[in-house]
Amino acid sequence: MxxxxxxxxxxxxxxxxxxxxxxxxxxxxxxxxxxxxxxxxxxxxxxxxxxxxxxxASLNKSMTKFVGFGNFEFLFRRNTFWMVVEQSLLFAITAVIFKAVVGFIVAHFVHNLPSQGQRKWRGMLLIPWVIPPAMSTLAWLWLFDPSYSAFNWVFTHLGIPQVAWLGNPYWARFCVILVNIWVGSPFFMIMYLAALKSVPEQLHEAAAIDGANWFQKIWYINLPMMRNIIQITALFSLIVTFANFDIVKILTNGGPVDQTHVFATWAFTLAIWGNDIPLGASVSLFMAPILAIAAFFILRNVRRRGNEA
Amino acid sequence: MTMTTAAAAAGQIGRARYGSISRGRRRALFWSYFFLILFVIFFLTPPVYMFITSLKSSAEISAATNPWWVYHPTLSNYIDLLTQNQFLIFFRNSAIVSICVVSITMVVSIFAAFALARMRFWGSATLATGVFLTYLIPESLLFIPLFKTFAYIHDKTGIELINHWWVLIILYPTLTVPFATWLMIGYFSSIPKELDEAALIDGAGYIQMLTRIFIPVAIPGIIAAMIFSFTVSWANFLYPLAFTTSADQLVLPVGIVTTLIRGDVYAWGQIMTGALLGAAPPLIIYAFLMDYYISGLTAGATKG
Incomplete structure (x- = not known):
């Protein structure tokens, strides 16, 4: 009142x-x-x-003069740059594919369990994603330690020759990708698990009556039903992986001999340590095209989902 | 009579079929558990190994005994770190930065999401898409121009922005605000329009509508966004590494990496202890609020 x-x-x-x-x-x-x-x-x-x-990116090192594409020309003439391009692409694409595969497999295994038990397993499997990547990479660094590697200790006891994990360029690349898969696949697992839950059970029942085996059920029912989430998750992860910094920085710092540098770490080394900010900015700009392409597809996907709803 | 035999036969068939399905299921279950255990071993090896190492003295680490077992467990690493002034400063810096960033993020994103989800204005649809796109721009693209800008601000105004821990409070919202807003837009749009119409009829203003209806209804979303902002600002490594250098201005992840690794001397027991303590706050939050954590994770890409 x-x-x-x-x-x-x-x-x-x-x-x-x-x-x-x-x-x-x-x-x-x-x-x-x-x-x-x-x-x-x-x-x-x-x-x-x-x-x-x-x-x-269009300035000279002391940032006093406009040099146009001079920095880019300089980069194109350097071998290290092409090595970084190659390693960045290799790193991002391999890691995303493996993350997606591991996430897909693990999601199916978790989905198979009785629903009371799923929570517990899901909780354990997501832990790598929750730990700050800088912290967990330190643990990997220690696992790969040249003289005290715990993996090499196991290998020695199994009679397998020891591996110079981070000392050998090929193994170092493998390690960097492995750690990225370790950090990222739980995210895929969670996304795919959520997608699996939305696949109607009737479809599986109908397929079972038609005599489909487990592989056919996954290939003809789960994959098409999850297509949208699979695409979006992979694109998201492609952006994050392509721009990854923490893992490479801590694990190898680009070494041995710049073999594991990706765009982010090399740009950091040039700009902050080398004090050549324009060159670092030019390097980091090379991330933009891939990001733009991925962002375009994500946006299209998100819009389409919005229209469906 | 015929009915009962038919029923019995049907029951038998049903049971027989049921039996075979359950046997198939049991086998599938066995293999699921088998492979899940393998994956859990893969996923949990680093954190468990961190824990094992953190209980060892440096003598035991360098003795090169079985690295997977602790023969003489000791808490000396924990005591050393937690009584070290430096480590406590890292912890304090991290905590203050994270709490401030979470508060700023939530205030900014709740207001913005409410405006974008419910009250249209010129360009609001474009802005919503733009928010999503800025979320996709990685920090590794932004730190160089930001570093240069901050240096420029110092030259012009004399305000020193580099090498202060509080500058991270300005920087981290670039990582948290777009995603938190995106998340909150999703949660707010899922609230039925009837609710705010009822509030309008009862004479509520927009602010009242937000505080009395939207915020209480979207509490799960708010918690998810808070967890996200906290985890991101606690875990970020690139910005503090680029923007802070003095030992008393570092936050936890960078502090552990740069001060405990001195040249070639690695104090692995302390490093692992520090890493474990640095990982503890996100892990504890995750342990108690797992469902919110996961809903925030999945909503980011699925709500659109």
Whole structure:
């Protein structure tokens, strides 16, 4: 009652105020003001730096002179650059494929379990994703230690020759990818498990009546039903893996002889340690095309899902 | 009579078929458990090995005995680290940064998500897509221009932004805000329109609508977004490595990596202890709020 009275009194006061005030009370203005901090953060700390790095890439080392594509020309002539391109692609593509495969397999195994037990297993299997990657990579570094490697200890006892994990370029590449798979596949597992839960059970029953075996059920029912999630997860992971920094930085720091550098770590080495910010910015810009392609497909996928709903 | 035999026969057939399915299922179950145990061993080896090493003295580590077993368990590594002033400073820096980032992220993203999900304004649809796209821009692309910008700000205004732990509070929202907003837009759009119409009829303003209806209904989403922001800001490695150097300005992940590894001398017992303690807060949150954690993880890509 008191509310109603109070409102009655306010109404004339409100209509008598300035049009600016009325404008400020409009729904879209309030909405814009509410979104303003977000717009400010995105504009100042994401959009502006992204474009600024294009500008930086066109300067000389002391950042006093405009050199156009000079940095890129310099990069194209360097062997290390092509090595980094090759390793980045190898690293991202192999790791994403294996993460997807491992995640897919593990998700099916977890899905097979009686539903009371699934929680426990899911909880254990997600742990690599929860530990900060920098911390878990330290554990891997210790497992791969040249003189005290716990894996080599097991190998010696099994009669297998020891492996110079991070000392040999090929093994170092393998290790970097292995750790990335270890960190990332639980994420795929969780996504695929969620997708598996949404596959209607009737489809499997119908397939069982038609005499389909387990492989046919996975190939003809689960895969097509999960296609969307499989695509989106793989694209997300491609972006994250391609831009990966922590694992390579801690595990090998690019070595041996720059063989395991990816774009992010090499850009860091050049810009922060080498003090050549324009060159580092040019290197990191090479991540952009792949990111743009992946982002385009993700967006299309998300939009399509939005329209279906 | 015929009915009962038919029923019995049907029952028998049913039981026979049921039996074969259950035998097939039991075999599938056996192999599922078998392979899951293998995968769990693969997934849990590093953290378990961390724990094993953290209980060893440096003498035992360098003695090259069985690395997978502790013969003389000791807590000396934990005591050393937790009484070390430096380590406690890392912990404090990490904690303050993470808590501030989570608060900023939640305030910004809840307001923005409410505006984008419910109150349309010019360009709001584009902005929602833009938020999603900025989430896809990785930190490894942004740290160089940001580093240069901060150096430039120092030259112009004299405000030193590099090599201060609190600068991370400015930087981390670039990683957390877009995703948290995206997550909250998804949760807010799933709230039925009837609820806010009812609130409008009852005379609620937009702020009241947000605080009385949207926030209480979307609590699971808010918790998921908070967990996400906390994990990201606790775990980030690139920004602190690039922006902070002095030992008293470091956060936990960088502090452990840079101060415990001195040249070629690796104090592995302490490193593993530090890594385990650094991994503990996210793990503890995960242990208690696993369902929220997972819902946040899956909602990011599936809600659109």
């Amino acid at each position: 008191a509310d109603v009275v109070a409102r009655d009194i306010r109404i004339p006061a409100r209509s008598g105020q300035l049009s600016l005030h009325k404008f400020a009370r409009r729904k879209s203005t309030i909405a814009f003001l509410m979104a303003l901090p977000l717009i400010a953060i995105i504009a100042c700390l994401v959009i502006y730096p992204a474009f600024y790095s294009i500008h930086l």
